[in-house]
Amino acid sequence: MFNNLSDKLDKAFHVLKGHGKITEVNVAETLKEVRRALLDADVNFKIAKNFTNTVKEKAIGQDVLTTLNPGQLMVKLVKDELTTLMGGETVGINLSGTPTVILMSGLQGSGKTTFSGKLANYLKTKKTKQVLLVGCDVYRPAAINQLKVVGEQVGVEVYAEEENKNPVEISLNAIKHAKATGKNVVIIDTAGRLAVDAEMMTEISNIHKAVNPQETLFVVDSMTGQDAVNTAKAFNDILNFDGVILTKLDGDTRGGAALSIKSVVNKPIKFIGTGEKMEAIDVFHPDRMADRILG
Ligand code: GDP
Numbered sequence: 383m384f385n386n387l388s389d390k391l392d393k394a395f396h397v398l399k400g401h402g403k404i405t406e407v408n409v410a411e412t413l414k415e416v417r418r419a420l421l422d423a424d425v426n427f428k429i430a431k432n433f434t435n436t437v438k439e440k441a442i443g444q445d446v447l448t449t450l451n452p453g454q455l456m457v458k459l460v461k462d463e464l465t466t467l468m469g470g471e472t473v474g475i476n477l478s479g480t481p482t483v484i485l486m487s488g489l490q491g492s493g494k495t496t497f498s499g500k501l502a503n504y505l506k507t508k509k510t511k512q513v514l515l516v517g518c519d520v521y522r523p524a525a526i527n528q529l530k531v532v533g534e535q536v537g538v539e540v541y542a543e544e545e546n547k548n549p550v551e552i553s554l555n556a557i558k559h560a561k562a563t564g565k566n567v568v569i570i571d572t573a574g575r576l577a578v579d580a581e582m583m584t585e586i587s588n589i590h591k592a593v594n595p596q597e598t599l600f601v602v603d604s605m606t607g608q609d610a611v612n613t614a615k616a617f618n619d620i621l622n623f624d625g626v627i628l629t630k631l632d633g634d635t636r637g638g639a640a641l642s643i644k645s646v647v648n649k650p651i652k653f654i655g656t657g658e659k660m661e662a663i664d665v666f667h668p669d670r671m672a673d674r675i676l677g
Contacts, residue, residue, distance in 0.1 A: 383656070384637035384675050390419035391460070391676060398453040409446060409456065413438055416460060424607030424638025429467070429645055437463050461672045467641055468668035473625065473650035477509065479596045481560045482567045486627075487586050487617055488601035490574035493629030493655055495525060497601050498571040499532030500655065500663035505567055506538060514565040516556040517542040518549040518589065519573035529571055536660050539565075549573070549585060550592045557593060570595070578616045587620050598623040599652065602639065603630050610639035611646050618647045628666070629655035637675065 394415030397408055413434045420430040437459050444459075446452050475484070484501070486494045498515055505511040515533050517540060519525035526542045533540035541556040553570050560568045572589060575582045590598060600623045602610045610628075617623060626643055631654045634640075644651060651666040 383631050383634060384423070384640070386635040387419060387423040387637045388675050388677055390422060391416060394419055395453060395457055398456055404447055404452040406447065409438075409441060409452070412456060420641065423636040423641060425641045426608060426611070426646070429642055433463055433467060457676060461676050464641070464672035464675060465669045467645060468666075468671055469644040469650045470668055471650075472665060472667045473652055474665070475599075475625065475652055476596045477505075477511070477567070481514075481557065481565055482511075482597070483557060483593050483595040484567065484569045484597045484599060485586075485590060485593065485595040486569065486571050486599055486601055487621060487623065488574055488627075489578070489603075489613060490576050492574060492601045492603050493627075494574060494601045495528050495532060495571050496658065497627050497629060497653070497655055497663070498529065498569050499536050499538075500660050501653070502533070502538040502567075502569055503536035503660045504663050506536065511567045512565045513538045513567045513569060514556060514560045514563070515540045516553060516568060516570045518552055518570055520547045520549055520552070521573055525571075525573065532660070539563075550588050553589050553593050578613060583616075583620045586617075590621055597625065599625050599627050600649075601627040601629060602643075604628040604634040604637075604639045604654075605630050607636060607638040608642070611642045614643050614647050614649075618649060623649060625650050625652035627651075627653050627655065632656045632662070640671065 394412050398412050417430050417434045440459050446455050449455050486498050488494050502513040502515055505513050515538050517526040517529040530540045543552050546552050598621050600617045654664050654666050656662045
C-alpha cells in the first residue's frame, strides 16, 4: 500500500538524516523532494504546495535547525501534516435510526457491492447488528446476483425485486421489510455507471430524498487518483454525503486519492477496502495511515 510514496518520502528524508550539520538549504531541498513525492502520488498541485508551505512554517516556528535531531523533527512535522491532510480524526458511522439506513453511492466498478457485503459482515460481527442488504441496480441483473452471492457469503439476507424497475420503491419496500423482520440496519446498494451522468445522479438523488439515510457513503477506487477526487466532488455536490470509502488500497502504490479527497470535499474517509475478501475492511485512522506511509 502506497509503496511508491513511502519510498520517495524516505529518499526525501535521506538528505536530512545523512548530514552532520543541517542547513536551511538541506531543509528546503527535503521539502522540495516531499512536494515532488506528493505530486508523483497524484496529489493535486495546490494541495502539495500548501502542504510543504505549512511544514516549512512549522519548521521555522520550531527552530528546526537548532534542535538536537532536525531530521527526526522534520519527519514528525510531515507525519502530523499527513494526518491532518487525511482528516486528522477517525470518524465512525452513525448507527442511529430504527432501522439505520446506509446508502451506498459511487461509479460502477468502484467496489460498492463488495463493500456493502464487507460492511454488512463488519456490522454483524463487530456491532452485533441485524443487517438487510438491498439490491437497487435495476439495470444489471448480474449486479443483483452478485449482491446475493455476497449476502450468502456473509450470512445476511438480500432484499431484491427483480420485476420492479423503480429503485425508490424498492428501497422503501426494503425498509418496510426490514422493520417487519427485525433488522436494525439497511444497506442499500445502488446502480453505478462507468462515468458520472445526469441520469445516475437524478436516480441516486431521488433514492436519497425518499429514504433519508443516516449515512450516505461514497465508494471510490483509490487507484484512480485525481479522477477519484473529481468523482467525489460530483457526487458530493448532489448528495452532500457523510463519508468516503476508499477501496482497493491493496493495489494502490501512490496514495493520491487518500491524501487529497478530504481537503477537496471536506468529508472524512470512514473505511478502506484492502482486498476482495469479505474480511478485507478496515476503519480508516488518519494517524495510523500517516505512520504507515512514513514507515
Ligand atoms: P461495483 O460495481 O461498484 O458494485 O463494484 P464491485 O463490488 O463489483 O467491485 C468491482 C471489482 O473490484 C470486483 O472484482 C471486486 O472484487 C473488486 N474489489 C472491490 N473492492 C476491492 C478491494 O478493496 N481490493 C481489491 N483488490 N479488489 C476489490
